[in-house]
Amino acid sequence: MVERQEQAAPDGVLTRIGQVVMLHHGGDREEARRRLLDLWTEIGQDGDPLHRCTLAHYLADTQDDPSDELAWDLRALSAAQEAAHGGPDGASGAVRGFYPSLHLNLAADYVKLGRTEAARSHLRRARGAAGALADDSYGDGVRAAISRLALHLGGPPPGDEPWGPTPRPRA
Numbered sequence: 001m002v003e004r005q006e007q008a009a010p011d012g013v014l015t016r017i018g019q020v021v022m023l024h025h026g027g028d029r030e031e032a033r034r035r036l037l038d039l040w041t042e043i044g045q046d047g048d049p050l051h052r053c054t055l056a057h058y059l060a061d062t063q064d065d066p067s068d069e070l071a072w073d074l075r076a077l078s079a080a081q082e083a084a085h086g087g088p089d090g091a092s093g094a095v096r097g098f099y100p101s102l103h104l105n106l107a108a109d110y111v112k113l114g115r116t117e118a119a120r121s122h123l124r125r126a127r128g129a130a131g132a133l134a135d136d137s138y139g140d141g142v143r144a145a146i147s148r149l150a151l152h153l154g155g156p157p158p159g160d161e162p163w164g165p166t167p168r169p170r171a
Helices: 004-006 012-025 029-043 049-061 065-085 091-096 099-112 116-132 135-150
Strands: none
Touching: 004 012, 004 135, 012 029, 012 049, 049 065, 049 091, 049 099, 065 099, 099 116, 099 135, 116 135
C-alpha cells in the first residue's frame, strides 16, 4: 500500500519547476531564470535525468543569448537521452514524447544562430519523432510549430508532414 502511494504521489521537483514556469509565462523572465538556476544547482549535474531534462528545457526559454539557449537545449536533449536509456522505470516512455519539442527547439536555436543545416537536421529529427505526440492540444501545437519552421526553412508545405495534415483548431 505504501509503495502504491509513493508511485501516485506528485513529483515535488516537477511541481516546483511548473510553478516557476507559470511565473515565467506571467512575464517575470529574470526571476524565473534565477529560480530555475537555483533548482538546477539543487538537483545537480547527476540529478534525476527527467528533472534535468525538464529544467534545462525551461531554462533555455529564459535565456537572452541564443548561444546560451542552445546550450540549455542541448543539456535537455542529453538528459532526455540519459533518461531514455538508463533512467528510472517509466522514464523512457515519459521522455519519448519530449523528443519532437526538444529537436524543434534545437532547430529554432540553430536558425537564430544562422546555422541552417543544423536547423534542418534537428527539424528532420523533430518530424521523425512527432509520431510519439498525442492527439491533444500539446501535440497539435508542436506539430504546427514544426510545420511553421519547415516553411520558414523552405521545407514542404503544410499537409505534407509524415503524420498527415496539421490538425485544424478545435471549435
